[in-house]
Amino acid sequence: MECCTAATRGHRLVLERCCCCCSLQTGALIIASLEIVVCLALIITVLTQFSDDVGQIFELIAHIVIAFVLIYGVKKSRRHLVVGWLWMRGVVVIMDFIILALDSIVFHSWLLLVLSIVTTVILCYTMLVVRSYVLTMSEAEEEDKVHLEEVTAST
Numbered sequence: 001m002e003c004c005t006a007a008t009r010g011h012r013l014v015l016e017r018c019c020c021c022c023s024l025q026t027g028a029l030i031i032a033s034l035e036i037v038v039c040l041a042l043i044i045t046v047l048t049q050f051s052d053d054v055g056q057i058f059e060l061i062a063h064i065v066i067a068f069v070l071i072y073g074v075k076k077s078r079r080h081l082v083v084g085w086l087w088m089r090g091v092v093v094i095m096d097f098i099i100l101a102l103d104s105i106v107f108h109s110w111l112l113l114v115l116s117i118v119t120t121v122i123l124c125y126t127m128l129v130v131r132s133y134v135l136t137m138s139e140a141e142e143e144d145k146v147h148l149e150e151v152t153a154s155t
Contacts, residue, residue: 024133
């Protein structure tokens with residue numbers, strides 16, 4: 001069983017499964033759920049150790065809201081919500097990478113640079129899983145339209 005195909009319907013690098021073990025839909029739900037758990041843990045950490053960092057708390061709450069948008073979009077098969085999550089994630093990945101890379105330069109920290117690269121790769125994989133799910137949603141919608149046209153034409 002392959003986990004990744006080279007091309008599907010003109011698209012490159014489309015996954016068939018998340019982490020080679022679960023469906024793309026389940027993978028998208030796991031990704032959103034993990035994001036919520038991590039953000040809640042970070043909020044607790046910020047509140048207990050850095051109580052004056054309100055901006056960080058608002059950013060984490062925004063991540064939680066966006067994760068709930070992904071969950072809702074997947075559960076209700078709302079393609080536009082899932083695509084919206086992809087765009088938001090893309091912006092966040094780019095911004096986080098730039099900020100962490102600049103911090104690693106300023107603080108002369110190779111560890112921070114490595115952390116930045118690893119984090120970016122993981123986040124890109126989550127985007128690839130969700131993108132693959134969006135493409136399967138599009139294919140399912142097209143199949144439904146064709147089936148509906150066939151039923152309409154036969155009656």
